[in-house]
Amino acid sequence: MNRHSLFVDKNIPSPCFVCEEDKLRANLVLMQDVQQRAGVDIILALKGFSMWSTFSIVSEYLQGATASSVWEAKLAKYEMGKEVHAYSPAYKPQDMDELIGLCEHISFNSISQWQQYKDQLLASSVSPGLRINPENQEAHTPLYDPCAPGSRLGILAEQLNGVDISGIEGFHVHNLCESDSFATQRTLEAIEDKFGQYLPTLKWFNLGGGHLMTGANYDLEHLISTLKAFKVKYPNLRIIMEPGSAVAWQAGPLIAEVVDIVENGQKIAILDISATGHMPDVLEMPYRPAVYGSGLPNEKAYTYKLGGNSCLAGDVIDDYSFDQPLKAGDRLIFEDMLHYTMVKTTFFNGVEHPAIGILQSSGEFKLVKTFTYEDFKNRLS
Numbered sequence: 001m002n003r004h005s006l007f008v009d010k011n012i013p014s015p016c017f018v019c020e021e022d023k024l025r026a027n028l029v030l031m032q033d034v035q036q037r038a039g040v041d042i043i044l045a046l047k048g049f050s051m052w053s054t055f056s057i058v059s060e061y062l063q064g065a066t067a068s069s070v071w072e073a074k075l076a077k078y079e080m081g082k083e084v085h086a087y088s089p090a091y092k093p094q095d096m097d098e099l100i101g102l103c104e105h106i107s108f109n110s111i112s113q114w115q116q117y118k119d120q121l122l123a124s125s126v127s128p129g130l131r132i133n134p135e136n137q138e139a140h141t142p143l144y145d146p147c148a149p150g151s152r153l154g155i156l157a158e159q160l161n162g163v164d165i166s167g168i169e170g171f172h173v174h175n176l177c178e179s180d181s182f183a184t185q186r187t188l189e190a191i192e193d194k195f196g197q198y199l200p201t202l203k204w205f206n207l208g209g210g211h212l213m214t215g216a217n218y219d220l221e222h223l224i225s226t227l228k229a230f231k232v233k234y235p236n237l238r239i240i241m242e243p244g245s246a247v248a249w250q251a252g253p254l255i256a257e258v259v260d261i262v263e264n265g266q267k268i269a270i271l272d273i274s275a276t277g278h279m280p281d282v283l284e285m286p287y288r289p290a291v292y293g294s295g296l297p298n299e300k301a302y303t304y305k306l307g308g309n310s311c312l313a314g315d316v317i318d319d320y321s322f323d324q325p326l327k328a329g330d331r332l333i334f335e336d337m338l339h340y341t342m343v344k345t346t347f348f349n350g351v352e353h354p355a356i357g358i359l360q361s362s363g364e365f366k367l368v369k370t371f372t373y374e375d376f377k378n379r380l381s
Contacts, residue, residue, distance in 0.1 A: 006359065006363075006365070007253065007255055007292075007331065007333050008331040008333075011365055012255055012357060012365050012367075013255075013355050013357075013367070013370070014255050014256060014257035014272055014331060015254065015255060015256050015257070015272050015273045015278065015352065015353075015354035015355070016254070016255045016354050016355040016356065016357055016367075017051075017252065017253075017254050017255075017337060017338065017341075017342050017354050017355070017356050017357070018252045018253055018254075018255060018357050018358070018359050018365070019051060019054055019248070019251060019252040019338055019356075019357070019358045019359065020251055020252045020358075020359045021054075021057065021358055021359060021360050021361045022361050023250060023251040023252065024054060024057060024058075024247075024248065024251040024252075025057060025361070026214075027214040027246065027247055027248070027249055027251060028057070028058060028060070028061035028062065028247065029061065030213065030214055030220075031061060031062065031213065031214070031243075031246070031247070032061045032062075033220075034213060034220065034223065034224060035063075037224050038223070038224045038227040038228055038231075038239075039227070039228065039231055039239070040227055040231075040239040040240065040241055041063045041238065041239070041240050041241070042062050042063065042240075042241045042242070042243065043062055043063050043064045043065055043066050043083060043085060043240060043241070043242045044058055044062050044064070044065040044066070044080075044242070044243075044244070044247055045065070045066050045209045045242045045243060045244035045247075046065050046066065046067055046068070046072045046075060046076060046244070046343075047068050047072070047244055047340075047343065048209065048243070048244015048245050048247070048248070048339045048340050048343065049244050049245075049247050049248040049338060049339050049340075049342070049343070050072065050075060050342075050343055051248075051338065051342060051356065052075055052079040052080075053356070053358065053368045053369070054358070055079050055080040058080065058247065059080050059081070059082055062082075062247075063082060063083055064076065064080065064082035064083025064084055064085065064104075065080055065082070065083075065084060065085070066084075066085040066086065066087065066206075066242040067084060067085070067086045067087075067102075067103070068086070068087060068088055069088060069095075070095050070098045070099060070102070072086075073086050073098075073099055073102040073103055074098075074102060076102075077102045083104050083105075084102055084103045084104060084105075085103060085104065085105040085106075085107070085206065085240070085242070086099050086102075086103045086105065086106045086107070087106075087107040087109070087131055087172055087174075088109070089109045089152060089153060090109060090110075090113060091108075091113060091117065096117050096120060099126075100120065100121070100124045100126055103126055104125075104126065104127060105126065105127045105128075105129060105170065105204070105206070106121065106126050106127075106128055106129070107128075107129040107130060107131050107170070107172035107206065108128070108129070108130055108131065109131050109152075109153065109154065109155070110155060111130075111155065111159065111160075111163055111165075114128065114130060114165075114168070118167060121167070122167050127169045127170060127203065127204065128167060128168055128169060128170075129168060129169060129170035129171055129172050129204070129206065130155055130165065130168055130170075130171055130172065131153065131154045131155065131171075131172040131173065131174070132154050132155050132156075132157070132171050132172070132173050132191070132194075132195055133146070133147055133151060133153065133154030133155060133156050133173075133175075134147065134154075134157075134173055134175060134187060134190040134191045134194055134195070135147055135156065135157075135190065135194070136175055136186060136187050136190035136191075137175070138175055138176050138177070138179050138183040138186065138187065138210070139175070139176065139177035139179070139210070140177070141177065141285055143284060143285060144177040145175075145177070146174055146175050147175045153174070154173070154174075157194035157195055160195075160198070165198070168202070169202060169203040169204060170202050170203055170204035170205060170206060171191075171195065171198065171199075171202060171204075171205050171206070172205075172206040172208065173187065173191060173205075173206070173207060173208050174207075174208025174209060174210065175187055175208070175210070176208065176209065176210025176211060177210045178210060178212045178215070178245055179210050179211065179212060180212065180215075180217075180218060180219065181211075181213075181218065181219045181220070181222040181223035181226060182219075182222065183210075184207070184211060184223060184226060184227075185222070185226045187207070188207075188226065188230050192233075199233075199234050199237065200234065200236060201236075202236065202237060203236065203237070203238060204237060204238040204239075204240060205234075205237045205238070205239055205240070206240040206241075206242065207239065207240065207241050207242075208241070208242055209241075209242050209243045209244050209245070209246075210243065210245075211223070211241055211243045211246060212243070212245060212246050212249065213243065213246050214246045214247075214249040214250075215246070215249060227239060244339055244340065245339040245340060247339070248338035248339040249336070249339060250335070250336045251336075251338050251339075252336075252337065252338045252359070253292070253333045253334055253335050253336070253337050254273065254278065254279065254333075254334040254337035254341065254354060255331060255332075255333060255334075255354075256271045256272055256273040256331070256332045256333075256334060257271065257272045257329065257330065257331055257332070258270070258271060258326050258327065258328055258329065258330045258331075258332065259271060259272050259309065259328060260328055261304075261326060261327065261328065266303070266304075266305055266319075267302075267303070267304045267305070267326075268304060268305045268306075268307050269304045269305070269306050269307065269326050270307050270308075270309060271306060271307065271308060271309060271317075271332065272309055272352060273308060273309065273334075273354065274308035274309055274310040274312075274315055274348065274349070274351050275308045275315050275316060275317050276308065276310055276312050276314075276315050276346075276348055277308070277310055277315075277345060277346050277347070277348040277349065277351055277353075278308075278341070278345050278353075278354055279317070279334070279337065279341050279344075279345075280344050280345075280346070281340060281341065281344065282317055282318075283314065288317075288318045289317065289318075289334045289335065289336070289337065290334070290335040290336065291306075291320050291332055291333065291334055291335070292332070292333035292334075292335060293322065293323070293333075294320040294321060294322055294332075295320070295321040295322070296320075296321060297319040297320070297321055298321055299321045300321035300322050300323050301321070301322070301323060301324075302321060302322050302323070302324065302325045302326065303319060303320070303321040303322075304319070304320060304321075304322070304326055305318075305319050306318060306319075306320055306332070309349075309351050309352075310348055310349040310351055311349055312348075312349075342356070347375070347376045347379055350376050352371075353371035353375065353376070354371075355367060355369060355370045355371065356368050356369040357369075
């Protein structure tokens with residue numbers, strides 16, 4: 001049975017996020033190779049992919065996970081059980097009380113936050129760090145650019161002038177978004193230019209995420225040589241990377257089903273998924289997800305606007321064309337839907353929430369999670 005036939009098989013419910021184990025493992029094997037050859041450590045950024053039913057697989061290859069909140073830190077600690085790193089734009093006192101018992105590394109977004117919790121951190125076994133802003137813009141979408149002018153994320157070099165940062169053991173930087181190895185090289189150059197005086201005194205440097213090393217055209221050899229050259233300059237530094245997208249890149253689709261066909265100047269297929277509820281980046285970035293077997297509008301014989309099942313007027317994915325006319329009950333396969341999609345879903349309108357499953361290496365499908373009215377009800381009161 002080919003891949004397409006597997007996903008239209010009624011054994012897989014619709015809607016459903018499906019992780020393809022073989023593809024996930026292939027990404028992780030590649031990352032393991034980067035770790036070994038470049039002498040760096042890679043951890044999973046939960047903000048991009050937190051399907052914890054796969055953590056037993058991820059933990060075979062990666063060194064741990066990085067969290068943006070107490071809840072993510074708990075997920076990493078209790079479901080993966082390896083190193084836990086944390087960064088947040090700001091911590092409340094009750095957050096810090098919990099994070100100290102969960103994490104090995106905690107990075108601060110400001111000098112004032114570090115000073116607020118310095119004594120508490122130094123009395124613990126946690127390694128403290130600062131998030132810096134190298135002012136090197138690499139993200140093409142403004143929504144995801146941490147180095148844009150006026151950014152609230154990271155400390156500028158000028159803000160460290162004359163500041164006592166004794167006790168800080170590492171720096172954290174994140175300015176990439178699905179970027180190539182040359183963006184990593186430019187970032188390291190910007191860091192050396194603006195923060196180079198501090199690097200020889202630190203124990204670790206976290207290069208954050210956005211390294212799309214599992215992408216088809218990514219230059220792995222250039223990445224590895226760039227990282228090795230940086231390590232030669234600063235042998236005191238443990239280099240950490242925390243990609244989210246790259247771990248689950250092209251590792252599984254969102255299965256959807258046509259519920260109805262309506263016409264208002266053009267044919268519109270109403271699906272059992274929602275752009276705003278189940279793939280919000282379609283509207284926020286925006287972007288056009290790939291649909292298996294489809295083409296651009298009018299490229300193939302039959303063109304449809306694909307619409308979601310919520311009452312939001314703008315709950316529309318895009319226009320696609322198909323070789324055959326669509327009808328109620330047809331399955332559509334939205335490709336590459338595991339990273340930064342599952343983590344952003346909502347229960348808006350109370351529409352049916354996609355199930356979660358794993359297409360195992362054996363070819364068997366394992367349903368790991370379905371959602372019910374109680375899940376929807378329990379989010380509110």
